[in-house]
Amino acid sequence: MSTDVQHLNTEALTPYLESAIEGFRGPLKATKFSGGQSNPTFLLEAASGKYVLRRQPPGQLLKSAHAVDREFRVLKALANTPVPVARAIHLCENKDIIGSMFYIMSFEDGHIFWNPALPELEPAHRVAYFQELIRILADLHKVDVNAVGLGDYGKPGNYFERQINMWTSQYRASQTGELPAMEALLAWLPAHCPADDGKVSLVHGDFRLDNIMFDQGSPHGRAVLDWELSTLGNPLADLAYFCMCLRLPGKGLIPGLAGLDRAELGIPDEDHIVALYCKLRGIDHIPNWSFYLAFSFFRLAAIAQGVLKRALDGNAASDKAMAVGKMTEPLAQMAMNIVEGKVE
Structure with missing residues (x-):
């Protein structure tokens, strides 16, 4: 049984997969993908073809975190919808095979962009690509959760209230010191949470550019990745979370578009993105937009703190984990700048 997040015990994994997956044949080579802070992901190259394995990290985990079984369920549910996803192949809940729960999905040969400025592309x-991202997001939020078997995938009602409570709890569980901006945000959000509007959709929870794989050389979405944080909730959480890239600094561990000339780059601004989403969803406008943005920065800050705690405990999935953890306070300050009207 392996407890190393960088390697897999292929000697144990190969016979297991040969018995669990029809047509699977070794020998097997496993290579960890770069990027990602939560669930380690590996390319499996076998005699029968390429696959992708996604596992929980070993060690003690926060309650409800690293839910690879939920990811697997979503992939299966979305298989016949307009939302592009990899094919769910097998879920292994037996932690004795490689040291933690994991699942196998199809390998998709596409392209992932890591910088929202899209320097690899011509401005025109x-x-x-941005329009395709919003099209996918709108299609996701249109999915009939009951029809695809996800009607019980999350709790109904009071989504933001529950999310604030959950991420506050997660943050407190991984807290390593007192951060003034985070404390201010923890006080502001519950006091300004909008009344529940009854809108319930399947939400991705981490909808951003580098979690979308495109076809090679084409602005066509091939697969939405990393469904760990998905649940039933308010779709505006996903939209605001995506729009954070417009406000994050252009240089940093998580690059954004703040301070860049988006018109010159050929990238739509926030008003155009929100307007396109509203058109695709058939809604007029979005009230309380500042709250949704602030909540998104808060949640990312809480996630960053969790990454830091795992790094300090020796369970992080990336050598960049310490740097990610140091983003907690700056992210919280960005949220407070929004609610205090210090930024556009």
Whole structure:
């Protein structure tokens, strides 16, 4: 049984997969993908083809975190919808095989962009990629959760209230010191939470550029990745979370578009993104937009703190984990700047 997040025990894994997956044949080579802070992900190259394995990290985990079984369920549920996803192949809940729960999905040969400025593309081509992102997001939020078997995938009602409570609890569980901006945000959010509007959709929870794989050389979405934080909730959480990239600094561990000339880059601004989403969803406008943005920064800050705690405990999935953890306070300050009207 392996407890190393960088390697897999292929000697134990190969016979297991040969018995669990029809047509699977070794020998097997496993290579960890770069990027990602939560659930380690590996490319499996076998005699029968390529696959992807996604596992929980070993060690003691926070309650409800690293839910790879939920990811697997979503992939299966979305298989016949307009939302592009990899094919769910097998879920292994037996932690004795490699040291933690894992699942196998299809390998998709596409392209992932890591910088929302899309430096790999010509300016005239960039808008189509952003439009495709919003098209996918709108299609996700249109999915009939009951029809695809996800009607019980989350609790109904009071989504933001419950999310604030959950992420506050997660933050407190991984807290390593007192951060003034985070404390201010923890006080502001519950006091300004909008009344529940009854809108319930499947939400991705981490909808951003580098969690979308595109076809090679085409602005066509091939697969939405990393469904760990998905649940039933208010779709505006996903939209605001995506729009954070417009406000994050252009240089940093998580690059954004703040301070860049988006018109020159050929990238739509926030008003255009929100307007396109509203058009695709058939809604007029979005009230309380500042709250949704602030909540998104808060949640990312709480996630960053969790990454830091795992790094300090020796269970982080990336050598960049310490740097990610140091983003907690700056992210919280960005949220407070929004609610205090210090930024556009």
